[in-house]
Amino acid sequence: MSAPAPQPAALPVGTTVGALVASGAQCLADAGVSFGHGTTNAHDEAAWLVLWRLGLPLDSDLSDAPGSLKDQPVAPADQALVAALFAERITSRKPAAYLTREAWLQGVPFYVDERAIVPRSFIAELLVDGGVDEFLSDRTQQVLDLCTGNGSLAVLAAMAWPEVQVTGADISPDALAVAQINVARHGLQDRIRLQLSDGLGALPGPWDLILCNPPYVNATSMAALPAEYRAEPELALAGGTDGMDFVRRLFAQAPACMSEGAVMVLEIGNERAHFEAAFAELPVFWLDTSAGEDQVLLVTREALAAYARLTAQ
Numbered sequence: 193m194s195a196p197a198p199q200p201a202a203l204p205v206g207t208t209v210g211a212l213v214a215s216g217a218q219c220l221a222d223a224g225v226s227f228g229h230g231t232t233n234a235h236d237e238a239a240w241l242v243l244w245r246l247g248l249p250l251d252s253d254l255s256d257a258p259g260s261l262k263d264q265p266v267a268p269a270d271q272a273l274v275a276a277l278f279a280e281r282i283t284s285r286k287p288a289a290y291l292t293r294e295a296w297l298q299g300v301p302f303y304v305d306e307r308a309i310v311p312r313s314f315i316a317e318l319l320v321d322g323g324v325d326e327f328l329s330d331r332t333q334q335v336l337d338l339c340t341g342n343g344s345l346a347v348l349a350a351m352a353w354p355e356v357q358v359t360g361a362d363i364s365p366d367a368l369a370v371a372q373i374n375v376a377r378h379g380l381q382d383r384i385r386l387q388l389s390d391g392l393g394a395l396p397g398p399w400d401l402i403l404c405n406p407p408y409v410n411a412t413s414m415a416a417l418p419a420e421y422r423a424e425p426e427l428a429l430a431g432g433t434d435g436m437d438f439v440r441r442l443f444a445q446a447p448a449c450m451s452e453g454a455v456m457v458l459e460i461g462n463e464r465a466h467f468e469a470a471f472a473e474l475p476v477f478w479l480d481t482s483a484g485e486d487q488v489l490l491v492t493r494e495a496l497a498a499y500a501r502l503t504a505q
Contacts, residue, residue, distance in 0.1 A: 207265070208263050208266060209264045210262035212271065212274050213254060215238075216241060217235040217238035219278055220278070225285065226285075228421075229312060229420060230288065230289055230312065241291075241292075242274055245274045246266065246273075246274070286423045289304050289310045290306055293305055295344075297344050300344070300348060307425070308341045309341050309424040310424065311345075313345055313405040315459050316348050317481050318488065324401075327477075328400075334397065334398070334401075335359070335400065335402075336359050336395060336401070337349060337403045338391075338392070338404040339362060339407070340362050340367070342370045342374055343360050343368075343375055345360075346375070347380060358383060358384045359384070359385050360384060360386050362386075362389070363389065363390045364425065391438070392442065398449060398454070399454060402450065403457050405458075406438045407427065407430050408431040408436070408439065409461070410434050411434075413462075414426075434466040434469070435467075436463070436466055439470070439471075443471070443499065443500070444500065446493070446496050447496045451493070454492070455491065456491050456493075457489075457490050458488065458489050459487060460489065461487055464486040473499060473502055473503075474499045476491045477489060477490040
């Protein structure tokens with residue numbers, strides 16, 4: 193029989209928001225849960241869960257400063273609700289975003305559930321901070337977010353460039369149903385269309401910009417993923433033996449679907465070594481993100497077309 197999941201310790205009447213966060217963080221740490229779906233540590237995740245469960249703003253001040261919510265008392269009934277949420281997080285090993293049905297990317301809220309992976313792409317930073325603008329032009333009008341998942345990058349692209357039309361595409365009808373919720377949530381139905389497609393199969397373009405956060409996790413890493421990641425759709429993560437199966441097919445299809453001067457922004461996470469081994473002759477630009485310069489790359493249509501000719505010889 194497995195041991196019962198650790199739960200926040202019983203706290204006396206008069207327990208505060210700050211005490212619940214501290215208790216919850218200790219519980220998460222003791223249980224050995226994994227993070228990476230919006231938070232990176234036990235304290236931040238505990239704060240997220242406590243504030244969400246109590247209906248308080250997620251950016252609430254929990255410092256020791258006067259006026260902070262840290263010392264606000266919590267009624268016993270609400271303490272019990274918080275404890276139940278922590279117990280569910282620990283026993284289910286689901287990412288917190290699946291429990292709250294919300295994830296934030298670059299300060300923008302998105303609905304999410306188990307039909308799509310929790311949004312966390314570093315491409316989002318580049319959209320908000322203008323990290324790819326220098327590669328675009330006035331001709332950039334048609335933008336494709338391939339492997340759109342819950343539609344977060346499509347929404348952020350439409351927000352970043354009000355003059356463009358965006359298509360969000362995915363092989364999963366379930367993921368597209370989640371994306372539709374987010375397109376409607378942000379009132380972008382007139383500028384974002386959603387398309388079911390296996391790769392570029394139903395997306396002839398021509399596209400001026402392709403954004404893609406594809407399945408890229410290699411087989412060895414897939415086998416070692418924590419339970420929180422295994423709770424997500426495998427289809428959105430598994431990239432084959434070296435993680436590059438989808439990318440190979442994408443690069444073969446892309447030149448015919450891109451306009452002259454078009455570029456592709458591709459996230460490959462921690463797979464740079466596998467990427468460079470698979471595409472040694474392909475010149476790319478590595479883009480700077482908060483995780484460094486080896487997570488996201490940009491490649492031009494011209495480079496992809498030249499690479500296709502080279503490998504066909």
